[in-house]
Amino acid sequence: MRGYLTTVLDNVATFWSRAYSSSGIHDDAGAVATSTVSSVLMEPGETAPDCGGGTTNPSTLAYCPGDDTIRLSIQAILADWLGQQLPGEETPHPATGEWSAIYTVAHEYAHNVQEELGVWSDMTVRQVELEADCLAGVYMRGSLDLTADIKRQEFQEVVENAGLSGDFEFRDPQHHGTPQERVDAVVLGLVAANPAQCQLQYEPSH
Numbered sequence: 307m308r309g310y311l312t313t314v315l316d317n318v319a320t321f322w323s324r325a326y327s328s329s330g331i332h333d334d335a336g337a338v339a340t341s342t343v344s345s346v347l348m349e350p351g352e353t354a355p356d357c358g359g360g361t362t363n364p365s366t367l368a369y370c371p372g373d374d375t376i377r378l379s380i381q382a383i384l385a386d387w388l389g390q391q392l393p394g395e396e397t398p399h400p401a402t403g404e405w406s407a408i409y410t411v412a413h414e415y416a417h418n419v420q421e422e423l424g425v426w427s428d429m430t431v432r433q434v435e436l437e438a439d440c441l442a443g444v445y446m447r448g449s450l451d452l453t454a455d456i457k458r459q460e461f462q463e464v465v466e467n468a469g470l471s472g473d474f475e476f477r478d479p480q481h482h483g484t485p486q487e488r489v490d491a492v493v494l495g496l497v498a499a500n501p502a503q504c505q506l507q508y509e510p511s512h
């Protein structure tokens with residue numbers, strides 16, 4: 307699993323570095339953003355490094371801008387993929403398949419893309435999360451040889467996982483978007499296959 311996730315991370319990095327150079331995506335300073343990010347893959351029972359909040363969690367799936375590092379709990383990814391129960395949780399996760407793993411990696415990597423582009427400061431958590439979903443969709447569409455047609459089953463796995471990731475905590479500053487908004491965001495990326503569409507939809511300055 308460690309090797310598999312490392313491969314997906316490498317593929318996402320390659321995709322975005324090509325997208326940066328070919329489409330000329332620029333950061334706030336006008337430079338073409340280049341992607342340099344580290345990752346930590348946690349084995350079961352291993353705790354993620356603290357991201358400055360003072361709390362750590364063995365099922366973390368997150369990007370930490372402070373140290374430019376993606377933290378992925380292998381156990382949490384497998385819980386979504388295979389439908390397993392995480393320690394401390396009351397019910398097993400629905401099994402949403404391999405694409406839920408790819409979506410998770412692509413979503414967290416998209417936060418690094420946002421960091422590189424310097425867009426975080428203007429955006430709410432909701433906008434950041436939905437744009438990351440959209441960028442994950444762009445990656446999945448562009449990298450997985452789906453140009454002719456998005457395969458139905460794989461598409462459904464992504465949509466199901468996106469829907470399960472939403473919430474209805476509208477008053478919480480950590481609100482990530484409703485399930486439908488998250489599905490819409492990832493579908494926009496899958497269909498548009500263009501990061502500019504994600505920026506247009508979710509960045510307030512556009």
Ligand SMILES: [Zn+2]
Nearest residue numbers: 413417435438
């Ligand atoms: Zn996120």
